[in-house]
Amino acid sequence: MPAYKAPLSDMRFLLDEVFDFPAHYAELSNGGDADPETVSAILDECARYCEEVLSPLYASGDAEGCTYDNGEVRTPKGYKEAYQQFIDAGWQGLSYSEEYGGQGLPMSLGLLKSEMMATANWPFLMYPGLSMGAMNTIMQYGNEEQVGLYMPPMTEGRWTGTMCLTEPQCGTDLGQIKTRAEDNGDGTYALHGSKIFISSGEHDLAENIIHVVLARLPDAPQGTRGISLFIVPKVIPNADGSLGERNGVTCPSIEHKMGINASATCVLNFDGAKAWLIGEPHKGLEAMFTFMNTARIGTAIQGIAHAELSFQGALAYAKERRSMRALSGKKEPEKVADSLMYHADVRRMLFSQKAVAEGGRAMIYFAAQYADHMVNGVTEKDDEKYKKYDDKLGFFTPILKGFLTELGLEAANHGMQVLGGHGYIREHGMEQIARDARIATLYEGTTGIQALDLLGRKVLLMTRGGCVREFTGQIARFAAENLRKKGMRRFAATLGRYATQWNVLTVRLMLMARKDRDVVSAASHHFLMYSGFVMMGYFWALQAAVAQQKLADGSGAQSEDFYRAKIATAEFYFDHMLPRAKSHAASMTKPSASLLSLDSEHFSF
Template sequence: MPDYKAPLRDLKFVTEEVLGLHDHYASLAGAEEATPDMVDAILEEGAKFAERVLAPLNQLGDQQGCQFKDGIVTTPDGFKEAYQQYVEGGWPSLSHAEEMGGQGLPESLGMMVTELVATSNWAWSMYPGLSHGAMNTLELHGTEAQQQTYLTKLVSGEWTGTMCLTEPHCGTDLGMLKTKATPNDDGSYRISGTKIFISAGEHDMADNIVHIVLARLPDAPAGTKGISLFIVPKFKVADDGSVGERNAVHCGSIEHKMGIHGNATCVMNFDDAEGFLIGPPNKGLNCMFTFMNTARLGTALQGLAHAEWAYQNSLAYAKDRLQMRALSGPKAPEKAADPIIVHPDVRRMLLTQKAFAEGGRALIHYCSMLVDTVKSGPEEEREQAETLLSLLTPIAKAFLTETGFEAANHGLQVYGGHGYIADWGMEQNVRDSRIAMLYEGTTGIQALDLLGRKVLMSQGETLKAFTKVIHKFCQANEDNDAIAHLIKPLNALNKEWGEITMQVGMKAMKDREEVGAASVDYCMYSGYVTLAYFWARMAVVAQQKLEQGDADAAFYQAKLHTAAFYFERILPRTKGHAQMVLAGAESLMAMDEAQFFNR
C-alpha cells in the first residue's frame, strides 16, 4: 500500500533556514500571530490531518471515483467526513481576513499546509482548493454586501467555490465564450450557458457551492474586452444569509477522466440562473486573473506534490526490493540479492525525483512569500515582489508540472512491472499528475505568457528583476570555494539567459512566430536555471551548517550531494533547450498544411 509522511524537516529547512520565514513574517503587517511556536503547531497538526485522514483515502478515492445520478454527485467514501473535520479544524479560514471570519495568518503559511494536504490526496484537496481562489476574487473585487453574504461562508468552509470559464467551443481562447448575462430589474442577472471541465462543480460535501462565472452582457463588445464576472450560487441565499431555494444551475454530467477520479469534473448548465456582477461590467477577465493566478500557483504545487509522493514511495520500495548484485560486488551478502537502491540507474531516478521535489519546494514557497509581500509587506518592497511573482508564476506552473510528471513516471519505473499494477499506487500517481500540464493554461500557454507578455513586452525588465537577484547571490558567494562548482555555472547560465532572451527578441521583431517557436524551450530553460538558483541557495546554507558542526549533519550532507547531482546530471539539459530556442521558427512553419497528411 502506498503511504505518505509529511516532510516537515525539509519544509522547515526551506522556509526557515533558506528563505528566512520568521524574519519575513516580522516584516508583514498583521502577521504578529505567526510566531515560530504558532507555525510549528499548525504544521504539526496539518501533518497529522494529511497523514492520518487524507492519505488513507487517496487510493480509495481513485478506485471508487465520484458517482453521478439524476444531477447529484456523490463523492467517495470518507471524503465528506474528512471535509467536515477540515472545517471543524478551522483550516479553510487560515489565511483570510479576520473581519471575514478568517485567522489573518500569512498566505505562505496556508501554502505550507496546502502542500501537506495536496500531496497526501490531490483529488480531495481540490474541493477546498478551488474555494481559495474564489475567496481571493471576492476579497479583492466583491462588494461589502457580497463579501458578507458569500465570502464569510467560504472562509468558514460551510460553502465551497468554483471557477467557471471553459465552454465546449472555447478553452484557452476565452474571447469566444457565449454564456449570456441578462440584467433583471432588481440588479441581479439571468445567467445562461454551458460550462465544462468544472472541478468540484457539484458534490455532497458542503451546504452550498458558489460558482464564479464568466459571461457576456447584452451590449458587450466582442472578444475578451466584453467579458464580465458573476457570482452564481447553487442555492439562492435568503436575506438572513441562510440557504434558500435551488438556483437554475445544474450538473449535466461528470467527465470520465484519466485520473483524479475522486474529484468531480462537471458539465454545468446555467438556465437563467440568478447571478450577481462582480467588479465593473466588461472587466471580468481582469478580475478573474486574481482567481487564475491563485490557481496557477496551486497547480504548480501539484507538480511538487506528485514528485514528492513518487519519491517517498519509490525510495521505500528501492530500499526493500531485492534484485541482482551491485556491479562492484555484493552490498548485502547475507541476502539473496542486493536492494535495488544500490544500482546507479535506480539512484538516477530517485535523485531526479528528490531534486525536483526539494527544488520545487523552495520555488513554490519563495513565490508564496512574494504573495505575502505584495499583500501586506513593506510598501517599498511590494512592486519588486509583484514583478518577481509575475515572472516566476508561469515558470513555476509550467516547469514544476512537467518535472512533476517526469518524477511520477520515474516512480513507476523504479517499481518495474509492479509499478504498472494498481495495488502499489504508482500508476495512479502518473495518471493524476498528467492533468497538471493542461489545466490553468497548458505548458504552451504558460510559455507564451512568460516569453511574450512577461519578458519581451517589458523589454526584458521583468526578467532582469530576477537575474539581478541571482547575480547578487553569485557575487556574495564568489569566494566560497566549497560551492564554487555551483556558483560558477549558475553565474554563467544567468548571463546566458539574458543573451538568449535578447536574440529571441531580435528575431521576434522580424517574425512574431519566433516567439511561439521558442517559448516552451525558453520556459523549460528558465525553469532549470531558476531551480539551480534555489539549489545553490540550499547548498550555501547546508555548507554553513556543516561548518558549524550541526548535529543534523546527514541531512545537510544529503543537500550538498543532491545539489551536485542537479548541477551535473540535470542542469546540462539547458544546453539542448538553448539550442532549440535559437533554432528559429523555420523548421516548424515551413511545411505547408496540406503536407500534414494522414498516411
C-alpha cells in the first residue's frame, strides 16, 4: 500500500515562487494572519496528521467498510479517533470566520488542507468535506437565526452537513424532484420524500448531521423554477444550541459501491421531517449552486489526489522492480535485469501521473486565489467583487472538475499498469486508488454535465465566448513575453497557437449551433477536454518559466534537481500530452448527424 508523503516542496514552489501567495494574502481583508511562517506551520502540521493518522487508515477502512444496523451507520475502526483529532486541531474552521469559532484564514488554505487529506484518505475527507458546502450555503443564504444556530457547531466540526439532491427518479434533471414541503404554520415545514446517494448522510462521527435538502412547496411551479431549499437537522437543536428530539429523517440503507467503501453513501427518508426554509421560496437551486460549486472544486482536488498517490506508489515500485534490459543496452549489468525506470513506456506512465498531479495542482491553486477574492466579496458585502470572481471561478469550475477527474482516473490506471499483475492485487493498494478514483468523474455532475455547463451555459449562453477570450488573452500575453527567451520559445509558440485555435473553435461552435442545436451536446465533451489540455499546458509553461529563472539566478528555495524535474515534466507534457488536444479539436467541429442518425429502435444489441 502506498504510504502517503505530502508533496510539500511542490506545494511551496507554487505558493511562494509561481503564484506569490504572500502578496496575494496581503491584498485580502482576512489575509493578515496568513503570513509565510503561519502558512508553513499549517502545511507541516497538516502533513504530519495526514501521513501519520489518515494514511494508515486508507486501506483498512476500505477493507472493513461502513456497517449498517437498524438505521445506524458505524464507520471503520480508527475513524472516530481520527475525526476527534480533526476537531481538536480546528481543521474544519481553518477558513471560517472567528465569529463562528473558526480561525478566519483565507479559503485557499482550506483547499491546501483538503488536498493533503484527500490524497492521504479520500473516503475520510468525505465526512467533513461535504459539511463545507452546507456551511457556505447557510452562511450566504441563511437568516441571522439560522447562521447563529448552525455555523458555530459546524465550524467546530461537532456537527456535519450534507447536500440532498438526488432522488430515485432523477439525478441531474432536478426539475423532476418530488420531495414536498408542507407549511406547518409556525415558520417550519414538514418534508416528505426520499433521497439517494447522500454522502455522509448517516454516521457515528458527529453528534448531529445537518441536511440541506431540495424540495417543492405546494404552490411551486413545475421544473427547476419551483424548487426550494430547506435545512433539516438529524436532531432538532434547541434555541440555545443544545440537542433536542430526533427528527423524522431516517436511513433505511447504505449503498454497496465499487469504491470509497469507508464513506457512507446513504438512502434517506423524510417522513414529515421538521424543516426550515433557507433563502427565498422557489429559488433553492440558486442557493444550492453555492453548495455544488464548492463540492465541484473539492472533487477536482480528488483528481490530483489520486494521481499523486498512485504516482508515489508506482514510482517506488518502478525503482525497485527489475524486468528485462533497456532497449538501448544494459543499464545495470551487475543486476539480473534493469529497473523498470529504464523502460521508456514505464517512464511515459510515470511522467503522465506526475504531469497530471503537479499540473492539476497548479490549476487549482490559481483558481483558489479567485475563490479567496470571491469569499472576500461576500464578507465585505461587495456584490461587484463577488460577481466578478464568481464569474471567473465559474469558468474554471467545470474544467477543473471534469478534466482533472478524467485524467486523475487515467493516472490511477497507469499506476496499476506500472505494477502489472501486482497492481491488480489488493495488498499493493493500487487497485483501491483506481476504484476510489472512478466515482470522481460521476458525482457532483458527470463529465458530460460539466461539459454542457462549460460550453452550453458558461461559454455560449452566458458570455458569448467572453470567458474564453479573457483566459486566452492571459495565455497570449504570457506567450508574447516569453517568445524570445531561451528555453521558453517552444512553450510560448505552441501556447500562442493553441490560444488562437481555442477562440476559433469557440466561434465555429457558436455558428454551428445556430443551425444545429445538438452540436452543443455532441461537441461539449471534446471542448471541455481540449480546454483542459490547453489550460494545463499554460500552467506547465508557467512553472517551467519560473524553474528556468531560478536555475539561472540561483535564487530558488528548492534544489536544482527539483527545478530540472519541473522543466523536464513540462517538456514531456508538451511533447506527449498536449497534442491530444488536436484530436478533440478535430472531433468537436463535426456535425451531430453521425451521433443521431441511427433511430432509437435500431440502436440495439
